[in-house]
Structure formats: structure tokens, C-alpha cells
Amino acid sequence: MIYILNNCIEYDSETGEIIQLGSNSEVAKLTPILNRIFRVLVENNNMIIPREELLKKVWDEHGLTASINTLNQYISALRKLLYQHLEIDNAILNIPKKGVILSSELIITQRNTELVRHSEEKGDTEKLDGRDKLPLIELNTHNQVAVSSVIAKPRVCYTLKRNFSLKIILGFSVILTLASMYNLFFGALSFDKVNTYLVSTIGSCPVYSFNSNFDDKNNSKDIDKHVKEFNLQCNNSAIFYYYSNHSNAQVEKQTLLTKCEDNKICISTRINW
Numbered sequence: 001m002i003y004i005l006n007n008c009i010e011y012d013s014e015t016g017e018i019i020q021l022g023s024n025s026e027v028a029k030l031t032p033i034l035n036r037i038f039r040v041l042v043e044n045n046n047m048i049i050p051r052e053e054l055l056k057k058v059w060d061e062h063g064l065t066a067s068i069n070t071l072n073q074y075i076s077a078l079r080k081l082l083y084q085h086l087e088i089d090n091a092i093l094n095i096p097k098k099g100v101i102l103s104s105e106l107i108i109t110q111r112n113t114e115l116v117r118h119s120e121e122k123g124d125t126e127k128l129d130g131r132d133k134l135p136l137i138e139l140n141t142h143n144q145v146a147v148s149s150v151i152a153k154p155r156v157c158y159t160l161k162r163n164f165s166l167k168i169i170l171g172f173s174v175i176l177t178l179a180s181m182y183n184l185f186f187g188a189l190s191f192d193k194v195n196t197y198l199v200s201t202i203g204s205c206p207v208y209s210f211n212s213n214f215d216d217k218n219n220s221k222d223i224d225k226h227v228k229e230f231n232l233q234c235n236n237s238a239i240f241y242y243y244s245n246h247s248n249a250q251v252e253k254q255t256l257l258t259k260c261e262d263n264k265i266c267i268s269t270r271i272n273w
Contacts (some may be wrong), residue, residue, distance in 0.1 A: 002043055002111040009085050010111075013039040014094060026194045028081070029212065033058060033200055036073055041092065041100070045108050050099040075100060081198055082106075082204045084239075177190065199242065202227055203234030207257075209242045210219060219255075222271070226257040230269045236261040 003011045016035030018028045027039045036058040040049060048247060051068055075092055082091035088105045095101055102108075133182045200207040200223055207223060223242060226232060232240075243256040252272055260266040 001043075004109045004111060005082075006086050006105075006107050007109075008137075011038070011042065013042065018085065024255045026196065029195050029197050029207075030081075031197050031199055031212070034074055034078060036062075037071075038078055041102050045102055045106070046104075048095050048099045048101045053099070057261075077198055077202065078204060080201060080204055084206070152155060196241075202232060202240055205234035205238045205240060207240040207242055211243075213247075218246065222255045223257060225271060226255065226269050229271070232257070232259060232269070238262075 003012045003013065004021075005011060008021060010021055011017075012019075013035070016030035016032070016038075018030065019025075037054060040057050051071055054071055055066060055068070058064075058071075079090065079092050082088055082183060085112075086106075091103050091106055093101050093103055146254060181226060194210065195212070196208040197212055198206055199209045200220055202223070209219075219242065222244060223240075238259050238261045241258045241260070245254055254270055254272045256268055256270050258266050258268040
């Protein structure tokens with residue numbers, strides 16, 4: 001199912017992909033655990049979800065185990081992600097002794113692909129000033145579904161404070177240098193969008209990986225090792241990017257953690273063994 005959040009981002013609950021509408025930003029993809037948490041919250045919008053129910057749906061039903069503390073860390077990571085895209089300070093609210101609930105600042109609509117396809121087949125899609133009216137499903141405050149035809153007008157969306165593509169390029173300056181040299185001598189290049197996966201947090205700062213097969217246990221230890229050895233701290237709304245070559249058995253093992261701040265300065269730390 002595809003949801004539109006605040007008329008600003010598109011969330012695919014099946015794949016975990018989050019796309020910034022009306023921009024050329026790369027696709028962010030949630031890890032399976034983060035996606036299951038977010039999907040339960042979105043599907044039960046405006047309802048309080050007990051933490052025990054989240055543990056059951058996200059971990060127990062998939063043959064996994066986790067603690068309340070682990071769940072809280074993942075929820076914190078989701079809050080940070082939603083702030084990055086929507087500038088909502090506390091998108092997931094804690095209700096003492098009851099559970100968690102999505103903030104009322106999140107306006108969620110559900111794209112009804114069946115209605116869109118049916119309208120296209122009948123040729124009933126109306127236009128106003130050259131803009132299509134797209135059938136959407138709106139989730140109201142009583143969590144009921146109401147079908148409405150909404151004009152696809154220009155989206156009003158918060159401006160991102162951080163340009164993820166730029167930070168990725170700055171964090172991996174060697175790749176940028178080689179690409180620039182190639183472009184200088186062999187013509188313009190076109191780059192595919194880079195998928196990033198939210199895998200952890202350092203304080204309130206998110207940690208992204210470029211590999212969907214993230215090993216939560218081992219890689220989390222590597223991230224903690226970087227934090228301790230290099231005294232890394234979360235400040236200035238920093239974002240971290242993590243890379244490891246654990247899957248390659250033929251080379252010397254190494255991990256790389258890059259920290260990028262608002263001033264577009266990135267610092268990389270590397271551990272070899």
C-alpha cells in the first residue's frame with residue numbers, strides 16, 4: 001500500500017521506500033524492522049499501539065526477539081527520519097503506560113491504485129487547468145476510510161535542511177573526484193539514484209547504510225567501536241553513513257563511518273583489521 005504523508009513524501013509499506021515528492025532526492029529505504037514498525041503505526045493511524053503489540057507484530061511473528069529498549073531505539077530512529085523529511089519535531093508520541101501513536105501533525109492519505117486504474121480505463125479522470133484529479137483515500141480522525149477526488153495541485157512541503165545527495169558525495173570525495181575526472185575527459189555522466197537504509201542512531205542522529213543486508217548485531221558493534229575510539233558525538237544535526245566490506249572474504253576487513261554536518265563538512269573514520 002502506498003501512503004502520502006503531509007502531501008510531501010510517499011511511503012510504500014510493502015517495500016519500505018520513502019520518496020520525497022517533487023524533488024530529485026534519492027530513494028530512502030527502511031530496513032525490514034523499521035518498515036514493519038512504521039507500517040503498523042501508519043495502518044493504525046490515530047490509535048494508540050501498545051509496545052507489547054509492536055514487539056509481537058514486528059519481532060515475535062517473524063521468529064525474532066527484542067526488548068522494549070530496542071523498540072524505543074528504533075522508534076527514535078523513525079522520529080529522526082520523519083523530522084528530516086517533514087520537520088515534525090515529535091512525529092511519534094509516547095503515551096505513558098499505554099503505548100505510542102502518530103502525531104496529529106501527520107496528515108496521511110492512501111493512494112488507491114485500483115480507483116486510479118478504473119478511472120483511467122473509463123476515461124473519467126477530470127482535469128482542471130491541465131491538472132489531473134487523482135482518487136485518494138483519506139484516513140480521518142476516526143481511522144475510517146473516505147474516498148475523495150483531490151486536485152493534484154502543486155505540493156506544499158517543508159524544505160529539507162539537508163541535501164542527502166550532496167552529503168553522500170562529500171562523504172565519499174574519492175568517488176566524486178574520479179567521476180569528475182571521467183566527466184571532464186569523456187563527457188557528461190548520468191548517475192543512478194543511490195538507495196540509503198536507516199540502520200541505527202548515534203544519540204539522536206541517524207546512521208544510514210548503502211547495503212540493505214545490514215547485520216544488526218555485528219554492524220552495530222562496529223558502529224559503537226567507531227563512536228568510542230574516535231569520540232564521535234551527535235551535534236549540529238549531523239548525519240552518519242556506514243560502510244563495511246564484511247561480505248568480501250578475499251580482502252582485508254575494514255569499516256568506514258562518515259559524519260556530515262550542516263556546514264557540509266564531512267569527517268570519515270576507518271578501522272582495519
